[in-house]
Amino acid sequence: MNASGLGTMAVIGNGVIGHGIAEVFAKAGWDVCLIGRSQDSLKGALQQIGASLNEFVQAELLSTSSAKSAAARIRTSTELQAAAAAEFVIEAVPEDMELKLDIFSKLDGICRSDALLATSSGHPASCVDKCVEHRERVIAAHFWYPPQLLPLVEVCGSGATTKAVVVRTCAILGGIGMKPVVIDCEVPGFIGNRIQFAALREAWALWAAGVASAEAIDSVIRYSIGRRLAVTGPIESADLGGLDTMYHFARFLLPSLDTSSEPPEQVAALVRGRHCGVPSGKGVYDWFERDGSGLLSARRRELMRWLQMDQKGRDPDKAPTPVPQISASGTKPRGSDEDRLD
Ligand SMILES: NC(=O)c1ccc[n+]([C@@H]2O[C@H](COP(=O)([O-])OP(=O)(O)OC[C@H]3O[C@@H](n4cnc5c(N)ncnc54)[C@H](O)[C@@H]3O)[C@@H](O)[C@H]2O)c1
Ligand SMILES: O=C(O)[C@@H](O)[C@@H](O)[C@H](O)[C@@H](O)CO
Helix, strand or coil: CCCCCCCEEEEECCCHHHHHHHHHHHHCCCEEEEECCCHHHHHHHHHHHHHHHHHHHHCCCCCHHHHHHHHHCEEEECCHHHHCCCCEEEECCCCCHHHHHHHHHHHHHHCCCCCEEEECCCCCHHHHCCCCCCHHHEEEEEECCCCCCCCEEEEEECCCCCHHHHHHHHHHHHHCCCEEEECCCCCCCCCHHHHHHHHHHHHHHHHHCCCCCHHHHHHHHHCCHHHHHCCCCHHHHHHHHCHHHHHHHHHHHHHHCCCCCCCCHHHHHHHHCCCCEHHHCECCCECCCCCHHHHHHHHHHHHHHHHHHHHCCCCCCCCCCCCCCCCCCCCCCCCCHHHCCC
């Protein structure tokens, strides 16, 4: 245990997800060992963590002294061996399965016998534990980008993971202020990516078929269900909207939704041409014409505002926003008989 009474954790991989996870644990008082391939890239990761900590100070989510202590709790290494003392280890290297298998097999030999070994990737634990002897301690802890600003972690064990490991992983993640959600059964993409990609498949299909422009499709979502989904999930939304209505409309609509098992050729062609979005200046949108970094900053600011609300106890799961009193003009829950105008 360190001076904060917390433990030591290690993150393997110092890219966008790895350095974000390191920051989140260090802010919560853990000693962190961030492991990467080169001193140069680790230096870059520490600079990014420093810049992010400053943003948290500016947003009054962190004091200057806490930001300094958090930065001081992170040490770096280029050796996997440096994870030996950690009780919680998270792998965040690129989506290269051979590399992940190799890292997990080595970690199993290097780490303490009571250490938990987690993958931050969208892949289930059973994909990365194939060369591990102690498979009972391998678990998926799928973070969202950017982990400093999005609280969710999808936690999912394989058939070999013990219940105690699932419980301890959730306790650790909950203890650092993240929102762990347990998925009981391994399924590709867990929950978030299944739903994100179902929506993306339909959005790409509408764009590729010329039904509407990319701007129009994004605007429809941003100004409607995008806002609503931050407060009520899809299943709650359907119950609030009236399950009968949603059921009957689903029966009309579902047969016409896109069911392709490949992304549209127009998207494939962009990727083949290395038009990969904001970093390359062009994707579906032309980012030479549009302000990509401005959009990223605006999104960070808005996500930071949500964290400020969470901290003030306005997380809908912690302190539900009071439902307005039923008034003559009618803010009654839908579904009550009087609410029906038929
Ligand atoms: N980017 C996202 O939106 C996102 C979201 C959730 C989960 N993930 C998952 O997180 C993982 C990492 O993704 P990312 O986007 O951070 O990738 P990234 O390419 O930004 O970072 C990967 C990092 O791993 C380092 N690395 C490579 N080989 C290594 C090794 N042998 N030892 C130590 N470090 C090594 C690289 O130098 C790099 O810094 C992936 O499994 C990805 O699926 C990514
Ligand atoms: O933040 C996201 O959108 C991510 O969950 C995805 O980008 C995704 O997890 C992939 O990297 C695969 O892990």
